[in-house]
Amino acid sequence: MTPRTVFFVSDSTGITAETFGNAILAQFDIEPRRVRMPFIDSEDKAHQVVRQINHTAQQEANRPIVFTTLVDMPVxxxxxxxxxxxxxxxxxxxxxxxxxxxxxxxxxxxxRFSDISQNKEYHDRIEAINFSLAHDDGQTHDDLAGADVILVGVSRSGKTPTSLYLAMQHGLKAANYPLIPEDFERKQLPSALLPFRSKIFGLTISPQRLSEIRSERRPGSRYASLDNCRAEVHEAEAMMRRSGIRWLSSTTKSIEEIATTILQEIRPERLSY
Amino acid sequence: MTPRTVFFVSDSTGITAETFGNAILAQFDIEPRRVRMPFIDSEDKAHQVVRQINHTAQQEANRPIVFTTLVDMPVxxxxxxxxxxxxxxxxxxxxxxxxxxxxxxxxxxxxRFSDISQNKEYHDRIEAINFSLAHDDGQTHDDLAGADVILVGVSRSGKTPTSLYLAMQHGLKAANYPLIPEDFERKQLPSALLPFRSKIFGLTISPQRLSEIRSERRPGSRYASLDNCRAEVHEAEAMMRRSGIRWLSSTTKSIEEIATTILQEIRPERLSY
Incomplete structure (x- = not known):
């Protein structure tokens, strides 16, 4: 395939240009070279960009594709x-x-952010990240009343990356708690969580996939064995069903897809929409 | 202001539609009601969307604005x-x-993700999140050779959220280490980091801002006092200058801006572009 270069040109971080440009490029069977050109906030820098793009145009048979989110008109x-x-x-x-x-x-x-230190939305998002980190993997039961979402599931079902994503992308305080043999014996959710049933969401996963993921960490262990994974998943699903909480299987889903589903189901109050 | 509603309609999570739509809306002085409509992947669901949009159109004086990233033509x-x-x-x-x-x-x-469990890029991104979590706040010196970026700076200068953002958005393994009084006494970076100078990046912050942030956590403490913050920042900046590492001030910058600058400066090999 003849080479093709894609430039993302932005006055700011270029995240919007990249997110959008890459989503569009994913609709085509091409694997272009990508060049990120952030912080293009002066006419001088714009001239440099033009030189670089035109140099590429000269070198390659195909003209470059240039996604821009520039808002400054002279630039x-x-x-x-x-x-x-x-x-x-x-x-x-x-x-x-x-x-x-x-x-x-x-x-x-x-x-969006001229001086981030003065921005309430940004401040709350950083707070949410700190909250989610402090409440990762059942580390604390403090201030669960302040959580927007509480994820439960067996170890390695996807709770941690989903919690962090909910915090980072949506500014939600997401705690997560592993379901462990003691919970299965008592046949109920960890008691500290019971008052907050309406914001609990469960993640499950196929035993095969769980065993694969755990084997990367602890190959050959009982923890990773298919038998043990099958038993844990069975108990966890039975418990989630009994508790009447909402849950989904993360087996084939990305953290973005899981997070979006959780937002639709839990509809946290903090969420602006 | 008369009410105005904005819908984000997508066959998938809607993240692209939201990121892009909100970036455009930020160019206007409006505070519209926002409605997220993800997973619209059938004509039936599309008809429901139409009913909801048209109902809103009837109720409000202004017609709704509808950002869509639908790719399925019948839908x-x-x-x-x-x-x-x-x-x-x-x-x-x-x-x-x-x-x-x-x-x-x-x-x-x-x-992008039909079955995420088979996707190498996604797998690597989750690995990067796990790595960054395990290497948060100097928790371990294991496998620093495997890190793409190593952030250093005084406590609460923004290392943790930046590391997690680099992992989540860019799939980079980002470790972070606090600079503490022992380092200042020895007048050099933590020795475990020295072999990896080329991927170390420093964060600093204004003493005033640092004192504000620390005071939220531990009000009235010596840790949060302006005097102590001033001394720590002074020592940390002197050390970063002496070590010849690159660094920036996070005082007025978002984690997105910090991350973008780090990518430009460090240019990690793993980065696809």
Whole structure:
């Protein structure tokens, strides 16, 4: 396949340009070279970007594809006028029709975060990350009333990465507790969790997959054996069913998919939407 | 202000639609109600979406704004034909010109992750999260050779959330180590880190901001006092300068901005671009 380069050009971190650009590129059978160009916040830097893109255009048979989320008009103009790549102006394309619809001008302002230390939403998100870390793997029962979501499931069913994702992406305080043999013997959820049933969500996983994951950590152990995984999963699912909590299987799901489902089911109050 | 509702409609998690849609909305002085509609993967579900959007359109003076990343054409058609909102079709807008440019048809395939358990990139990302958690706050010196990035800085300078973000967003194994009085006395970086200087990155922070952050945790403590914060930051910056490592101030920066800068500076080998 002839080489093709994709540039992501942004005045800020470029995360929006990348998230969106990569989602679109995933619709095609190509494996382009990718170049991230963040913090392009002056006309000088824009000229450098143009030089780099045009240099690539000269070297490769295909013209580069350029995803941009630039909002600063003079900076964007430099790219529009000089760049020999295929320019996909993600903001301009939608901002202009929205200006008409909303009957107002857009800010053309760079970045959500000018001074993060003054931003309440950001502060709460960092707090949520700290909360989720402190409440990882049942480390503490403190302030469970402050949790937005409490995940339960057997060890290695996906609770930790899902909790951290809920905190980082959605600013939710997500605690997680492993279900262990003692819980199965008592045939009920850990007693500290019982008052918070409405925000408990269970994760299960197929015994085969669980055994694979555990074997990476502790190969040949009883912990990782298929027999033991089967027994633990069976007990955990029976308990979740008995407790009337909502749960799903993480076997083939990404943490993004699990998190989205949890939001739909639990609908935490803190969630802005 | 008259109410306005924004819908995010996706066949998958809707994260792309939200990230992009919210970045565009941030360009306007509006505070719309937001409704997330993920997993719209059938014509039936699309009809339900249309009913909900049109119900909102009837109730509010303004027509709803609908960001969609639907790739399944029959599902998208249901929305296009029935929806009384302002439809911003984020994929269609860019996929069609790209089909021409690339000379190929797009997949119109839903989601990056069909079965996540088989996906190497996803597996590595979860491994990176586990690594970063295990190497948080200097918990272990094991396998530092396997780290992509090693963050250092005084306690509460932003190392932990940045490490977790690097792991979650970029799949990087990010360890982090606090700089403590013992290091300042010895006047050098923790010795276990010295062989890995090229992947060490420092975070500093203004003493005032540090004192604020620490005071939330331990109000009135010596740890949080401005005097102590001033001394620690002074020592840490002197050490980073002497060691010749790269560093930045996290005082007014988000973890996204810090992470993006680190990627630009360290350029970890694992990084795909």
């Amino acid at each position: 964007l103009k430099v790219i529009q006028q000089g760049c020999k790549g295929m320019l996909l102006d993600m903001f301009g394309t939608f901002v202009r029709p929205l200006e008409d619809e909303l009957g107002m001008k857009s800010h053309h302002r760079v970045g | 998208l058609k249901v929305i296009q034909q029935g929806c009384k909102g302002m439809l911003l079709d984020m994929f269609g807008t860019f996929v069609r010109p790209l089909e021409d440019e690339l000379g190929m048809k797009s997949h119109h395939r839903v989601g």
